[in-house]
Amino acid sequence: MSEQTEQKPAPPAPGGAATAGQKPATKQGEAEDTAQVLLMRRRLVWASVWGYLGVNFLMFLRFFFPRALFEPKAVFSIGYPSDFNLGVDTRYQQSHRIWVVRDPGRLFVIFAKCTHLGCTPDWKESERKFKCPCHGSGFDSEGINFEGPAPRPMDRAHVELDATGQIIVDTSRLYIRDPIMGRDEFDNPGAYVVV
Ligand code: FES
Missing domain, CATH: 2.102.10.10 (Rieske [2Fe-2S] iron-sulphur domain)
Incomplete structure (x- = not known):
């Protein structure tokens, strides 16, 4: 019986240095991170837009409820x-x-x-x-x-x-x-x- 050598995956290089086999996985991770950041930015922009529109809408509604001064009858x-x-x-x-x-x-x-x-x-x-x-x-x-x-x-x-x-x-x-x-x-x- 011939001796079979078991192929074990190489441990990750110290300091996070990518090996030839890990390169595609890291690139995918970076792409996912970038997508997350873009998503966050998009949400932030939309939140700002809706906030701005909401405040303006409330100010618009405010015109229909003028601040009344209750002065005594003349x-x-x-x-x-x-x-x-x-x-x-x-x-x-x-x-x-x-x-x-x-x-x-x-x-x-x-x-x-x-x-x-x-x-x-x-x-x-x-x-x-x-x-x-x-x-x-x-x-x-x-x-x-x-x-x-x-x-x-x-x-x-x-x-x-x-x-x-x-x-x-x-x-x-x-x-x-x-x-x-x-x-x-x-x-x-x-x-x-x-x-
Ligand atoms: S308001 Fe000036 S003396 Fe009355």
Whole structure:
């Protein structure tokens, strides 16, 4: 019996050096790696494209849902003249940005906006004046400016009595006194109600 020598596959060369028999397998591996990288890149590009389109689509939808500012109604009732004592009433300052002022014989509504740059002054009961916290303008109890940079009195809102005798205020209609422009509407009908 002749001695048969078993052909064993040669071990891989140290350091990964390819032998003649392994060359095709390595090339195939490289091709697969390249294909994987290309696939990843393609996925990344498509993800970016879809992301970009998605954001734009959301922005487009956003136009149909405008950001609403819930401002108080411009026209509203504040009750009856008998609900107000003489002097300045601040109960509607927070809700409607007005003060109600009752004098002997008339009632009017001051729109609570400083005529300098538009801040909301505070009513200082102890000093009987409105004081603007922004730049220090002062207004007397009728809203007439007497100190600081405010150039004119605060405006007054339209008031009228409805059929039931309640006072209806309309802050979209303002009466202005502006000495520089020679304008004085404080005694106009609608600038006050007789009480
Ligand atoms: S905004 Fe009132 S003093 Fe300037």
